[in-house]
Structures are given as C-alpha cells and as structure tokens.
Amino acid sequence: MAKRFSIIVIPESSNRVKRLQVSSGIIKSAVCGGVIVSALFAFFTYSYFSYSVDHNELQRLRVVTSQQRQTLHGLVADLDEVQQQMYSLQETEARVMQLAKLENVPKEIPIAIGGIAEVSSSLEVDSVQRQINKLQVEIELRRQSQEGVRNLLNDQVSLHRATPKGWPTKGWVTSYFGMRESPFTGKRVMHEGLDIAANIGTPVFATADGVVARVKYSAGYGKMIIIDHGYGYRTIFGHNSKIVAKAGHRVKRGDLIAKVGNTGKSTGSHLHYELQLNGVPIDPRKTL
Numbered sequence: 117m118a119k120r121f122s123i124i125v126i127p128e129s130s131n132r133v134k135r136l137q138v139s140s141g142i143i144k145s146a147v148c149g150g151v152i153v154s155a156l157f158a159f160f161t162y163s164y165f166s167y168s169v170d171h172n173e174l175q176r177l178r179v180v181t182s183q184q185r186q187t188l189h190g191l192v193a194d195l196d197e198v199q200q201q202m203y204s205l206q207e208t209e210a211r212v213m214q215l216a217k218l219e220n221v222p223k224e225i226p227i228a229i230g231g232i233a234e235v236s237s238s239l240e241v242d243s244v245q246r247q248i249n250k251l252q253v254e255i256e257l258r259r260q261s262q263e264g265v266r267n268l269l270n271d272q273v274s275l276h277r278a279t280p281k282g283w284p285t286k287g288w289v290t291s292y293f294g295m296r297e298s299p300f301t302g303k304r305v306m307h308e309g310l311d312i313a314a315n316i317g318t319p320v321f322a323t324a325d326g327v328v329a330r331v332k333y334s335a336g337y338g339k340m341i342i343i344d345h346g347y348g349y350r351t352i353f354g355h356n357s358k359i360v361a362k363a364g365h366r367v368k369r370g371d372l373i374a375k376v377g378n379t380g381k382s383t384g385s386h387l388h389y390e391l392q393l394n395g396v397p398i399d400p401r402k403t404l
C-alpha cells in the first residue's frame with residue numbers, strides 16, 4: 117500500500133483543524149511538475165535574453181556591413197581613378213618615346229594590362245585585391261619602362277654631347293676636306309681635315325665633350341691636340357701657337373683648348389681641324 121501523508125491546516129479564526137490526506141504519488145507529481153515548470157521558465161527566460169542580445173548584435177553588424185560596403189564602393193572608385201591615371205601616364209610615356217624616337221626599345225616592355233571595368237559591378241573584396249595586385253604589377257612595369265626611357269635618353273644626351281658640332285674657331289675656310297694639290301709638293305694628296313684661316317692667338321674651342329687624349333708637337337701639324345669624345349669620335353687640331361688644355365683632362369663643348377698659330381708644316385696662320393670616326397677621317401663641314 118502507498119504511503120500517505122497528512123497536511124494539517126489550522127485556520128486562525130476557528131479552532132477547527134482541517135486535515136488533508138495526500139498520497140506520496142501526488143507529492144512526487146507535484147515536485148516533478150514544479151521542476152518542469154521552473155526549467156521551462158528558465159529556458160524561455162534565457163532564450164528571450166539571448167534573442168535580445170543576438171538581435172542587437174545583428175543590428176550592429178548590419179550597420180558595420182553597410183559602412184564596409186560604402187568603404188568598398190569608395191575603394192573601387194579610387195581604383196578606377198588610379199587606373200585612369202595609369203592609362204594617361206602610359207599615353208604620356210608613349211608620346212615621350214615617340215618624341216625621343218625610341219619606339220623600337222620599349223616594345224620589350226608590355227605597356228597595358230587589363231582593365232578595371234569588371235570590379236565596378238562586383239563589389240567583392242578579393243576582386244578589389246586582385247585589381248590592387250594588377251596595379252602593383254603595372255606600376256612596376258611603368259617604373260621599369262621609364263627607367264629604360266631615362267637610360268636611353270641619357271645615352272642620347274651623352275651621344276649628342278660627344279658628337280662634334282659647330283666651328284672650332286672664328287675664321288674662313290681656305291682648304292676643304294678631300295683630294296687637293298699639296299702646297300708643298302704640288303702633288304695631289306688627300307687633305308684629311310678643314311683648314312680655317314684665323315689670326316695667331318684666335319681662340320680654338322672643343323666642338324664636343326671629351327677627354328684630351330694627346331698634346332704633342334709633330335713636324336707636320338706642329339703644336340697639336342687630340343680629343344677623344346667616345347662613341348668612336350676624335351677631333352684633331354693642328355698648327356696651334358699654344359695648347360691650353362692639358363692631356364688627360366675632360367673638356368666640354370665650347371671650352372678653350374688652344375690658340376691658332378702657324379706651327380709645323382704651314383703656309384700661314386690657320387687651324388687644321390680634323391674629325392675622325394672610328395679612326396677614319398670624315399668631312400667636318402657637315403658638322404659645322
């Protein structure tokens with residue numbers, strides 16, 4: 117037989133005692149019910165608070181995402197702008213190459229790489245990252261290309277400075293480059309330079325940048341000076357009264373190097389100006 121319990125209730129207003137008899141099964145059911153209700157209450161309370169926290173977090177994340185999207189939009193616009201600038205840089209570079217007549221050289225260097233159009237429609241971070249990588253490669257190519265252009269221009273400037281140009285002294289030509297009758301023997305011989313008549317002491321200038329290769333006295337050319345300009349060019353100045361530049365020194369176009377004279381085998385005061393390319397005398401008249 118199941119255990120039974122008595123609950124005694126004593127009201128304050130009367131002396132009658134009420135007695136309730138309860139079986140242990142009912143008590144167990146009541147306790148179980150209480151536990152279940154408490155657990156459910158605890159669960160719903162927890163769920164409610166955790167939903168409320170999640171909701172707030174969701175709101176916050178939405179705001180963050182929206183801000184990030186705006187930032188990404190801005191970045192894509194910036195990238196587009198950079199790409200446009202890159203194109204204009206490329207155009208300028210092409211024009212510079214054309215002006216410098218360097219079309220043949222930069223062909224080795226690829227100029228254009230892809231576009232940015234596809235990024236505008238797809239706002240994905242990795243797409244932007246890809247564009248950035250592309251731009252970095254492009255910038256590096258531009259840098260290399262421009263370094264090449266600069267080197268080539270430097271070479272051209274050096275060549276220009278080393279190429280003899282202009283009159284070495286103020287005077288008038290008395291004998292041109294080519295075959296002529298020797299004023300001494302009367303025989304036809306090759307005259308390998310230009311004779312420019314001028315008064316003794318008239319300044320003689322270097323016609324290009326270079327290094328004074330030799331200063332010497334020769335029976336034929338008298339006091340002479342030889343300048344090596346590199347690129348195969350040499351200039352020779354003969355019959356001077358005085359040599360001003362020193363052997364081994366660098367000279368620039370227009371520097372005073374000697375003074376006109378009548379030394380060596382000469383019939384009057386003049387400068388013998390000779391121009392050689394790779395050891396072969398060429399007509400200096402074309403360079404005056």
Ligand SMILES: [Zn+2]
Pocket residue numbers: 291307309310311387388389
């Ligand atoms: Zn001569």
